[in-house]
Amino acid sequence: MPLSALSLSSLPSNVKVPSYDRTAHAPGVVHLGLGAFHRAHQAMVFDQLLTGGDTRWGIHGVGMTRPDLVNQLRAQDGLYAVRVAYGMGVKWQVPGALWRTSVATTERDDVVQAIAAHSTRWVTLTLTEKGYTPALGQLLLEGLRLRQQSGLTGITVASCDNLQGNGHKLQALVKANATAQDGELLRWLDTQCAFPCSMVDRIVPAATPEVMAAAQEALGVQDPCALSTEGFWEWVIEDHFADPQDAALLQSAGVRVTGDVHSYEEAKLRMLNGSHSAMALMGAITGRPFIASCISEAHIRTFVHQLMSQEVAPHLSRSDWAEYRDALIARFGNPYLKHSVHQIATDSSQKIPQRWPPSVLGQIAQDASFEHHALAAAVFVRYSLGVDEQGQAYTLNDPQAGSLMALGAAQRTEPAACVRALLAREDLWGSVLSQHPAWIARVTHWHQQVLQHGVDAAVQQLLSTAA
Known part of the structure; x- marks a missing residue:
């Protein structure tokens, strides 16, 4: 029997299911990017608010390009199972906040109308770094323009992606699509809409057959949309909302509202994303399939601990970074989270510029060592070969895959030239690092060690010299 509204009553009593009416109200949130992360993070926060009796947090979920996922969720009345793995075991939950769905590529007008709907109060986005395109700005602007022309109030538009200053970037992207005739719309955006910056944190691997099988066993229903996640979650959002009363509501659900x-x-x-990228690339090359497979190796665990402690933490303003670091290492090792290294390595060319260069530049400014990041960068160069140390080929799933693989092909014959060519790319490393002699020299050194002796031996060599 498939999971659906009809089958909810047949689920085991220890499975938390929606206790509210999912059909009597219109959605109050339009969410763009209906992937695993949103469904195991914000959707569960909104589910909590709905459970508390506030009917304004139902979601109209928009799959940007994947009709298959949207069709599966529609067939299940927007329901899906989530396995939450704690240190002492797991709990299953079926969130009920997803009330409607659309596909942006084939149902664009539905999305525009949803943004402009009277009931809509929020738009949230989890599109990954590469999703912030002029086309996204145009889609949002059309919905907001229709809303303004209808005489409706402004809304909160919250980016939840791994972009620094994501609210500011999203607001600028929307405004960049305005025309000379949009003066009144721009004034309305500035005075009535809010684009808060936010940070979201929860490890949510992509759905796997193992999780689907576990859902079938635990719930007694079929659910191709079942997900697995960790007990930890964090949502930090700027205290800047179209409706100021939302701050207290979100705080009541465990969200951190701050300036x-x-x-x-x-x-x-x-710390989290930078370490993830380093481990994912190491795992891809050494044939370790999951993050937990990597962090369980003592030398990789020590490398990650030192990377965060010695090269990242000195340049952070988060005061409890040591506790955060220790919690991250424990989270990485969660055996229930089969977090694929190849999933995390996806779009590395878009992720690395946000994650590594700021720490390296901080170390350079303090005349301190950046060896751990240099080795990570060397591993990234080696990753572009597209084959692991056992000779198994893998696909580079990256917008820059063509240029990366072209460089990678030259590694065996001209490794130093390959490193220089990749490090010269300002879109990856910025103007300073792309021309910094010491940085280039150390990445070149570690790349040579990785090619000659393998990733594990290079990591162990670094640890022995850093001890």
Whole structure:
């Protein structure tokens, strides 16, 4: 039997299911990017608010390009199971906040109308770094223009992606699509709409057959949309809303509302995401399939601990970074989170510029060592070969895959030239690092060690010299 509204009553009593009416009210949130992360993070926060009796937080979820996922969720009445893995075991939950769905590529007008709907109070986005395109700005502007022309109030538009100052970037992207005739619309955007910056944190691997099988066993229903996540979650959002009363509501659900999103944002990008990228690339090359497979190796765990402690933390403004670091290492090792290294390595060319260079530049400014980041960068160069150390080929799923693989092909014959060519790219490293002799020299050194002796031996060599 498939999971659906009809089958909810048959689920085991220890599975938390929606206790509210999912059909009597119109959605109050339009969410762009209906992937696993949103469904196991914000959708569960909104589910909590709905459970508390506030009917304004139902979601109209928009899949940007994937009709298959939207069709599966529609067939299940927007329901899906989430396995939440804690240190002492797991709990299953079926969030009920997803009330309607659309596909942006084929149902664009539905999305525009949803943004302009009278009931809509929020638009949230989880599109990954590469999703912030002029086309996105145009889509949002059309919905907001229709809203303004209808005489409706402004709304909160919250980016939840790994971009520094994401609210400011999103607001600028929307305004960049305005025309000379949009003067009144721009004034309305400035006075009535809010684009808060935010940081979201929860490890949510992509759906796998293993999780689907576990859902079938635990719930007794079929659910191709089942997800697995960790008990930890964090949402830090700027205290800047179209409706100021939303601050207290979100806080009641466990969201941190603050005037200082930046300190949390930079810590997550450089500690969690920066470590994730380094481990994912190492895992891809060494044939370790999951993050937990990597962090369980003592030398990789020590490398990650030192990377965060010695090269990242000195440049953070988050005061509890040591506790955050220790919690991250424990989270990385969660055995229930089969977080694929190849999933995390996806779009590395878009992610690395946000995650590594700020720490390296900080170390250079303090005349301090950046060896861990240099080795990570060397591993990224080696990753572009597209084949692991056992000779198994893998796909580079990256907007820059063509140029990366072209460089990668030259590694075996001209490794130093390959490193210089990749490090010269300002879109990846910025203007300073792309021309910094010491940085280039150390990445070249570690790349040579990785090619000659392998990733594990290079990591162990670094640890022995850093001890």
